[in-house]
Amino acid sequence: xxxxxxxxxxxxxxxxxxxxxxxxxTDIHLEVHAGEVVALVGDNGAGKSTLVKSIAGVGxxxxxxxxxxxxxxxxxxxxxAQELGIATVYQDLALCDNIDVVGNLFLGRxxxxxxxxxxxxxxxxxxxxxxxxxxxxxxxxxxxxxLSGGQRQTVAIARSMLGEPKLVxxxxxxxxxxxxxxxxxxxxxxxxxDRGLAVILISHNMADVKAVADRVAVLRLGRNNGxxxxxxxxxxEIISAITGATDxxxxxxxxxxxxxAK
Amino acid sequence: xxxxxxxxxGGPSNGANKASGPADANxxxxxxxxxxxxxxxxxxxxxxxxxxxxxxxxxxxxxxVVPVIVGIxxxxxxxxxxxxxxxxxxxxxxxxxxxxxxGMISVGIVFVLLLxxxxxxxxxxxxxxxxxxxxxxxxxxxxxxxxxxxALASGAALGAVHGFFFAKIGVPAFVVTLAGLLAWNGLMLxxxxxxxxxxxxxDSFVRDLTAHYFSQLIAAYGAATVATAGFFLAQFLDSRRxxxxxxxxxxxxxxxxxxxxxxxxxxxxxWRLNEYKGLPLALVIFVAVLVILDFVVRRxxxxxxxxxxxxxxxxxxxAGINVVAIRISVYSLAGLMAAFGGIMIASRIGSASQQAGxxxxxxxxxxxxxxxxxxxxxxxxxxxxxxxxxLVIGSISSGMNLLGVANSVQYMITGGVLLAAVVIDSVxxxxxxxxxxx
Numbered sequence: 255x256x257x258x259x260x261x262x263x264x265x266x267x268x269x270x271x272x273x274x275x276x277x278x279x280t281d282i283h284l285e286v287h288a289g290e291v292v293a294l295v296g297d298n299g300a301g302k303s304t305l306v307k308s309i310a311g312v313g314x315x316x317x318x319x320x321x322x323x324x325x326x327x328x329x330x331x332x333x334x335a336q337e338l339g340i341a342t343v344y345q346d347l348a349l350c351d352n353i354d355v356v357g358n359l360f361l362g363r364x365x366x367x368x369x370x371x372x373x374x375x376x377x378x379x380x381x382x383x384x385x386x387x388x389x390x391x392x393x394x395x396x397x398x399x400x401l402s403g404g405q406r407q408t409v410a411i412a413r414s415m416l417g418e419p420k421l422v423x424x425x426x427x428x429x430x431x432x433x434x435x436x437x438x439x440x441x442x443x444x445x446x447x448d449r450g451l452a453v454i455l456i457s458h459n460m461a462d463v464k465a466v467a468d469r470v471a472v473l474r475l476g477r478n479n480g481x482x483x484x485x486x487x488x489x490x491e492i493i494s495a496i497t498g499a500t501d502x503x504x505x506x507x508x509x510x511x512x513x514x515a516k
Numbered sequence: 517x518x519x520x521x522x523x524x525x526g527g528p529s530n531g532a533n534k535a536s537g538p539a540d541a542n543x544x545x546x547x548x549x550x551x552x553x554x555x556x557x558x559x560x561x562x563x564x565x566x567x568x569x570x571x572x573x574x575x576x577x578x579x580x581v582v583p584v585i586v587g588i589x590x591x592x593x594x595x596x597x598x599x600x601x602x603x604x605x606x607x608x609x610x611x612x613x614x615x616x617x618x619g620m621i622s623v624g625i626v627f628v629l630l631l632x633x634x635x636x637x638x639x640x641x642x643x644x645x646x647x648x649x650x651x652x653x654x655x656x657x658x659x660x661x662x663x664x665x666x667a668l669a670s671g672a673a674l675g676a677v678h679g680f681f682f683a684k685i686g687v688p689a690f691v692v693t694l695a696g697l698l699a700w701n702g703l704m705l706x707x708x709x710x711x712x713x714x715x716x717x718x719d720s721f722v723r724d725l726t727a728h729y730f731s732q733l734i735a736a737y738g739a740a741t742v743a744t745a746g747f748f749l750a751q752f753l754d755s756r757r758x759x760x761x762x763x764x765x766x767x768x769x770x771x772x773x774x775x776x777x778x779x780x781x782x783x784x785x786x787w788r789l790n791e792y793k794g795l796p797l798a799l800v801i802f803v804a805v806l807v808i809l810d811f812v813v814r815r816x817x818x819x820x821x822x823x824x825x826x827x828x829x830x831x832x833x834x835a836g837i838n839v840v841a842i843r844i845s846v847y848s849l850a851g852l853m854a855a856f857g858g859i860m861i862a863s864r865i866g867s868a869s870q871q872a873g874x875x876x877x878x879x880x881x882x883x884x885x886x887x888x889x890x891x892x893x894x895x896x897x898x899x900x901x902x903x904x905x906x907l908v909i910g911s912i913s914s915g916m917n918l919l920g921v922a923n924s925v926q927y928m929i930t931g932g933v934l935l936a937a938v939v940i941d942s943v944x945x946x947x948x949x950x951x952x953x954x
Contacts, residue, residue, distance in 0.1 A: 346830070348835070352823065371814075371816060
């Protein structure tokens, strides 16, 4: 993975988005660096998904600039985002239950050999990929239906890695998982970071955020409500930023210093 | 059954990954890491492992083709006991020709079922294709080859029309093809006009499709040899390539057993056929179509896309698959195969008539696909189920005709068999789910 030494991989400058009469996002700023996990948190309707969609090219922003590795880029289609190296794993994993792991990993980008599916090469590459990510699957040749929820999530994340992305966006990857499975997925998130990828992690679960994120960006009612360093911020502070419960001088200063840090 | 084949292709999985151990301690160590979950029941290498794996699959409800094979064996044993003419060379040879017509239509149905949809129009389309062929060739003097191509093209075009209304406009496939069932039957009656039945000349090429036999002994045995050798080579080369890149491969003993089973079947068939008039052209055509389309389903990205659509439309769409194009193409293929089947049936009967494509032809074609093991719910199945299902249905009707059983009873029994097949399918799926192989 090419690590850009200076500057963020992705920088959002003044992103705004309207849906009819609703101002979903107002002047959002966010930076993500290589080898960094940024958690994106906020209440329901805070604009997390809208923001992610604008990055992924599903629902382009009305205003604002997206900078990719220092250069302003246009992301108007999902394809644009993939070209840049942005991979998104949505909440519903979009895997085919009836196809095996290898088939799902390569769905839509099958490797061909003389016009015929090259199952051998695909299986070899799948094993290699799963090994480098230390993902444990009973067999790469069993249908997705027989995997547990956590295993499916790891397969979906692994699939996003096939395009050699520089930024991976995970939409609530642990939402429906048990303790052990959540641990597996969080381990995987850390491995992505160790490989020098930038990760945006959307989560409702503060414990997960505290466990793997480096920084936390809080959205509230479509606006930045502070960017916190996980190591030096308490869970209560983050939660109060999410809910807006304690909109006091301390959080305001923190929010401001977070923006100044950029 | 496709999934089943896939499973057996890849099922042998994990033998090669014996190195497990310190994976947890050192996740980045290159070779020591294994993808394999330590809880997995690792299959032993070799023939014993094959048997254990087979037993486990049976218990977990992954029955594959076993129920159909057992069913065919029982049906054949019963009829043979009742009437020794059943397994006679002539009867088996006739049966093999009978398979081709409805079987061809059933192959198209398999594709539609893989999508998780249904096509009720194939019977009418097949009748219309036969009528088109006969009218063009017999009434208008169009050369046979061109008439056949026109008939096939009309089938493909009608299928594409169904596909268009279903995929692009969003009308439920059931309704679109039900409309097709009525409309194309009407069009066929119109095309046939007042003549009603048009006979096809006995010395014509179309007639030869089901009347020609390769009578030399070498033909049937040669075909059997080619099939066996081809099967062995394909498996052997695949296994060798897998071994070369270090992924689990199928042991030679297993390949030999599989080849042996296939060899017994095809040589026995060749022997019986040679006892009569030889290898029927109709059977060659049918098997060739099966082999080609099976290859398309399992080994091409097109087939993978069809199966993906049967699993999850949304996942397929997000993977960049053109859902509309695939759906239209599958319906077009179903129409093409229906037309092909219609031509084969007209060839066997020797005429295109107002009854063509009506009656229980449609139901038999769908029943064959389902009895053969293709799921009605999409994403699971195999092209070969058309052959296996037709063997069941064809054997029953052939045997009953021998015994002089009335049509009424035949229908009831075929209905019972279909129900049994679906029950086996549903029960085995439930067992599979509880065994975690959903």
